[in-house]
Amino acid sequence: MDNQEVLTDVPSNYEELKSSANRNANWRERLNAVEELGNWKNQKSIDILLHRLNTDAVHQVREAAYHKLRAFGEDVQMPERRKGELMKDVSKVLLRIKKSLPRDHKYEDFKDKLKKMRIDIYDTYEGDKGDEFDSWLEQTWSSLLRR
Incomplete structure (x- = not known):
């Protein structure tokens, strides 16, 4: 078309x-x-x-x-990029996933488990972060506190 x-x-x-x-x-x-x-x-x-x-x-x-x-001629405003958590309680979910893995797990293990358990979170942040997704997720993973 x-x-x-x-x-x-x-x-x-x-x-x-x-x-x-x-x-x-x-x-x-x-x-x-x-x-x-x-x-x-x-x-x-x-x-x-x-x-x-x-x-x-x-x-x-x-x-x-x-x-x-x-x-279409609609009177709408350009959306602003959202800051902080894009979905409710993401930090808690990520921490829970990290805690569910063995203490000596690697970043790739965390990433795989997130994708399997919470594709909605994985997909949303991948879409929002674009090329920065992997570095953002790895930095987030490394900053999550262990018990």
């Missing part, structure tokens, strides 16, 4: 896009859904884009929703 062309009806895969836009443990899927919904100017798409703009934990998804809404 031409980038300039905006369709006003509802896409045939709307329900699938709606589900993808709300998939908590996959920021890439949410981003793709936002990009696709941004080609369909209708109230249903606008509502989903507004929800992603206002609630998504990953800045890249919020920013894409902002740009699509602006292209």
